Each structure stands twice: as C-alpha cells, then as structure tokens.
Amino acid sequence: MTAPAPVIHVEGLSKSFQGKLAVDHVSLEIDQGDIFGFLGPNGSGKTTTIRLLCGLLTPDEGTGTCLGHDLLREAYQIKRQVGYMTQRFSFYEDLTIRENLDFVARIYGMTQRQDVVDAAIDRLNLTDRQHQLAGTLSGGWKQRLALTACTLHQPRLLLLDEPTAGVDPQARRDFWDQIHHLAADGITVLVSTHYMDEAERCSRLGYIASGRLLADGTPQSLVAESELSTWAIDGTDIHRLGDTLKSVPAAQQIVPFGTRLYVSGTDTAALKSTMDAIARKPGFQVHPVSPRLEDIFTRLMQRQEDTQ
Amino acid sequence: MNRWFSLDRLWAMVRKEFIQMRRDRLTFAMMVGIPVLQLTLFGFAINSDPRHLPMAILDADQSTYTRTIVAALRHTRYFDLTHHARNEAQASALLAQGDVQFVLSIPADFTRRLLRGERPSLLLQADATDPAATSNALAVLSRLEQQALTQDLRGPLANLRGTAPPFEFTVHRRYNPEGITQFNIVPGLMGVILTMTMIVMTGLAVTREHERGTMENLLAMPVSPIEVMVGKIVPYIFVGYIQVAVILVAARWVFDVPMLGSFGLLLAGTLLFIVANLTVGITFSSLANNQTQAMQMSFFFFLPSILLSGFMFPFRGMPGWAQYAGEVLPLTHFLRFIRGLMLKGNEFSQLWPHLWPLLMFTGAILLLGLLRYRRTLD
Secondary structure (H helix, E strand, C coil): CCCCCCCEEEEEEEEEECCEEEEEEEEEEECCCCEEEEECCCCCCHHHHHHHHCCCCCCCEEEEEECCEECCCCHHHHHHHEEEECCCCCCCCCCEHHHHHHHHHHHCCCCCHHHHHHHHHHHHCCHHHCCCEHHHCCHHHHHHHHHHHHHCCCCCEEEEECCCCCCCHHHHHHHHHHHHHHHHCCCEEEEEECCHHHHCCCCEEEEEECCEEEEEECHHHHHHHCCCEEEEEEECCHHHHHHHHCCCCCCCEEEEECCEEEEEECCHHHHHHHHHHHHHCCCEEEEEECCCHHHHHHHHHHHHHHHC | CCCCCCHHHHHHHHHHHHHHHHHCHHHHHHHHHHHHHHHHHHHHHCCCCCCCEEEEEEECCCCHHHHHHHHHHHHCCCEEEEEECCCHHHHHHHHHHCCCCEEEEECCCHHHHHHCCCCCCCEEEECCCCHHHHHHHHHCHHHHHHHCCCCCCCHHHHHHCCCCCCCCCCCCCCCCCCCCHHHHHHHHHHHHHHHHHHHHHHHHHHHHHHHHCHHHHHHHCCCCHHHHHHHHHHHHHHHHHHHHHHHHHHHHHCCCCCCCCCHHHHHHHHHHHHHHHHHHHHHHHHHCCCHHHHHHHHHHHHHHHHHHCCCCCCHHHCCHHHHHHHHHCHHHHHHHHHHHHHHHCCCHHHHHHHHHHHHHHHHHHHHHHHHHCCCCCC
C-alpha cells in the first residue's frame, strides 16, 4: 500500500515583486492531517507563499500540486477545496453575519444552504446577533466569523494567514482548539503565526526568512537537529549577570524570562565552562535545558544574516 | 457546478450587491438626487433661445418712424428697451459693462433720408461675446426691415415700401415647431444622467472590493470574472430604470415633452444604453488601482460624452474628426434614439441604426473588461 499523496507538494516556488524576490525557491511537502506552522519575521514571504498556494498569485518559477491539482493550471479546482483566511478581515462589513455566510454558501453552490448557515451560526453562538453587521463585531468575533465562513464549504485544506494577530489569549486558545478539531477530522491546516506558544501546538513547523525556507520539521526534530545548547539560570540578579555575559562570545543568545535567564550558543564546550563558573557563585542555580523554538529560530536568523 | 458560469453564483453576487447598495446611502441619494438636480438645472435654467435681451437706444431723430421701429423690435420679444442713452460714449459704456446686449443708434437725419427714399441705415451694435445669445435676436431683423414700416408708409410714401421679393421660402419647423429648448434638452438629459451615474457607480464597484480587502477573499473563492462583472452590473440596471422613471415623469408632467413613439421600445433601447454605460464603468473599475483613479477615468469619459455627443452643441456643427470621435460614444447614439423616438415618433426600423452601435460598443468594452479583470493579486 502506497502512502497517500501529500496535500501540498511544491518545488522551487519563486515570486518577485518589482525585482525584489519575495519567495525564493521554496519547496514544501505537507501531508494530510498536518497542522503546519509557518513562522518567520514580518515581510519574510509567509503571506506571499500562502497566496501562491491558493492561486491568488502566479509563481514566477516552480511547480507543484495542491490537493492533487496543478498549481498553475487547475486554480479553479483548488479554490473549491481550499479555505483561505486572510490576514485582514476580508468579508463584507456592510453585510450581516448571516448574509456573509449565506453569500459564501451560495458561491460554493451548497445544497441545503439554510441548514448549513443555521448550523454555522449556532456553532458560533451568534444566533441572537445573526442580523448584526459584520463590521460592528470585535476583532475576536470577526476572526471566528472568518474561520467559520472559510470552513463552511468543508475544505480539505485550510490556509490561515496570521489568524490570531491581535486577538486576546482566551480567544486564541479557543481558536487553536478548533484547529485541532478540524485536523482531527482529516483537514490539513497551514497556519502562519508569530506566537511561539502557537508554534508548539503545530505538528510541523517551517521557518521562512527573506523568502527562503530555512527549516522544516516537527518541533522535536527541529530541537534535536539544532546545534544549539541552552542553559537556564535561576537567580535574583539575573539582569546584571546577563550584562556581564554579553562579553562572552560563546553566549550567543541571552534572553531574560522573569527570574530566569536563558543562555544559548553553538560552542557547547566553551559555554559549559562559563556556566560551570556561574554555578559556583552563590545565588544562582544553573541547569541545562533543551533549546526553545524561539532560540532555534533566532539562531537560524543569525546564520542567515551571517552568510549574506 | 460549471466552472465558467453558474446562475447560482451570479445570483449570489447580485444579491450581495443589492444588499450593499441598499445600505449605501450615497448611492440612494445619487439615484434620485442627480436626475432632480440636473432636470432643474438644464430643464429650467438653460435656454438656448434667450428672449427679452436688454437694449439701449440712442435716438437722435425721434420721429413717428423711429418709434415704430423700436416698437416693432420690442414686439419680437427678443429686445427689451431698458436704457435711453444720451450720447455715443454712454451707449458704448453700457455695452462694455454688459448692462445691455444691444445698442440701437438712430442718426439725426434718419427720417429725412427715409422720406427721400435714400434707404438710410440704422446701427445695431450687439454684444456678440456669446454668439448663441444674440443670433436668434439678430435673425429676426431682416423680417423687420421688410415689414416694420409698412403701416406708416402710406399714400404718397407707399412707393417707399419694399417691392415684394420674387420668391420666398416657407419654413416648417417640424417636430418642435415652437423651438422649445426643453424638448431637445430633457430627453437628452436622460442620456447624460444615465451616463454620469451608471459609470460613476459601477466605476467604484470593483475598486471598492480591492480597497476594502474583500477582493482577496472573492478571488480565493471559485467565482468567475463574468459572474463578478455581471453580478455587479445587474443591480444598477434597476437604479438606471428608476432614474429613467423620474425623468420621464418630469418630461411628461413638468416639461410637457411629447412622447410620440412606443413606450416599450423606449424601455428596450434604454436598457441597451444603460448596459453599455455599466460595462464602461465596470471596465474602468477593473483597470483602475483605486477609487480615485476610477473617478478620474469616469470624468475623462463623461466630458467628451457631453461635448461631442450633440447634447451641448449641434453634432453637425463639429469638424469631421470630432464627429468620428462622437460616433464612438454611446451617448451620441442614444440621443438620436431617444429624440427620434419621443419627438419624431420613429419606428423600430428607423431607430435600429442608433441601437446596434450600442450593442457593438457594449460587446467590445465587456471583452476588454474581462481580459483586464485580474484573476489574481499579481
């Protein structure tokens, strides 16, 4: 028995705007049921890559398939089976919640439209407010409406572009619970985010910077494959310690975190002797930890800048 | 569902546009406000055959004959005697300041020379800065020369009457015998108002989606360009018909414009014209990058439409190149259609030559719009 074909399979995807390379030969393979977290700084090419995947942009170079359909020639078939949630709320603010959902249901030619829309409004818990204009909703509600609208036609692939930007923690948590439910139903999800706690909830991660995909793997494999060693120092006066550590070349990243200081570097031996020295001082507890995703991505960024 | 066209998807677009239109107060205001405003401006305010123009007289003679001539001028209703100038300088000043449109100078020896049969001249100076304002008034002068003094030149003076010309023209002013400006303006105004509102409203339709960011969503959905464009056009056909209704009501009951042709034919021909303009608007909208650009394009189209179509100025008075340019514009053909239908009672066979250009125009512009419609965000 052969493994099911990947939901997204692209090779060497490139796109430039006015001579500036936004996406630089990105290759990706995402399997069914994956929650693929797409990380990277602002302007690194996340949105452009997502737009290339759902046919909103035509790639300059590269080939690939999305849900088994050719990216260049079968945009229509892809659009029918993909749900795309834009970074900015892009449903109609001058239409009510119900009218927006009804519009989407009509565009996808759904049978039993009334029932589908009723059920969606019920799931949203917005039955009382269904005749309210979408423009009057708060950010969190807009985001929930958008997710409901772009999953209404039961897509096989969800592309979510920074869906939780500017949304409060409780709403973010609810949102991620929903994503896990969708993935459990076999829907593949590609989600871009800035939040590390969200990255940790993904089954796979990709890190993109300056249009190049620098890392791709499960959170565990990214940690395992990183050449980074990290120590955590607990103590009362960690800020002054942090300042003194800045002169140590082996301590490449120094991140204070409440009463804890994370120190990471690639030169494990040199860093270890520094840490041992600190451990001998009174008032500090030093212990090795596994590198955090944030440290790994920062490292990837630094290496990228060094090679340029 | 069909990939290229589905009635369900089209209806989804139409419904959405209707709802959005209903919530947009400005569209509603434009729908009725523009016809009312334009009808008031053009229907009541503008008159290409002005009468009662102020005239100053410098009468150095003051005889029965000169008084008869002045009275005859006033009876034409084109001339109102408003000033009596004392001298040449004062008369010139009045004309220069624009207090009067005409100055009539009667020389001191007018009557004496008239009675001697010397055919003396009267000087009528006209402020001809606006030729249209004075041309009709001046046109009546030749008739006046013939007839003004007929009554006064009796008995021994009868031989001073002009001999009858060997032949004369009999002029019939058909379709608008009294030359009422409104008969020409009001039906034409229907075309002007539709051109303006239809293009501006739809011109904003696609750019609005781009500016509000909703286009990204729309493009990610399986809706085809023709569905988006037609879906955005259909609701405005109703807006167009509401405007037509407003104008027709005003034409019938306010301006007493005759309606000699078939009402059904008027509705059908108007539909072609409305659709032609909507296609222009929607195409501008897909060419423009933002709403400002769409507005600029609309005005760029509107101006020649008004100037070259025969609405403002007689079409046949334009040089050849301008006539060719005018022939491209839908308004030109619609004006011929609507005037022919309402004022002349033309039949379909007579109106068809004005209708097929509208169809051709619509087809060409729709094709351009579809080709330029951006299916992606590239």
